[in-house]
Amino acid sequence: MAVCEVCGNDFDRAFEVRLDGGVHTFDSFECAIHQVAPRCEHCGCTIVGHGVQSGSSYFCCAHCASRGGAETTAVVDRA
Numbered sequence: 001m002a003v004c005e006v007c008g009n010d011f012d013r014a015f016e017v018r019l020d021g022g023v024h025t026f027d028s029f030e031c032a033i034h035q036v037a038p039r040c041e042h043c044g045c046t047i048v049g050h051g052v053q054s055g056s057s058y059f060c061c062a063h064c065a066s067r068g069g070a071e072t073t074a075v076v077d078r079a
């Protein structure tokens with residue numbers, strides 16, 4: 001049994017996510033996404049897929065990267 005660090009649910013099928021040297025415990029992907037998924041710097045949505053990285057900024061897609069002021073004009077989806 002493990003307690004989800006987002007909602008506090010004590011769930012027997014909780015799982016761990018290792019990220020940047022830390023370990024996070026969640027009871028659902030919903031909670032995991034809420035806590036650790038990067039957010040698009042343009043539209044603010046959580047990035048669940050591959051996303052686009054420009055420098056230190058994350059965007060959900062090439063469209064947001066260009067609208068969000070990415071330095072390069074050549075940002076393309078890598079998915």
Ligand SMILES: [Zn+2]
Pocket residue numbers: 004005006007008009026027028031
């Ligand atoms: Zn939870």
Ligand SMILES: [Zn+2]
Pocket residue numbers: 040041042043044045059060061064
């Ligand atoms: Zn976006």
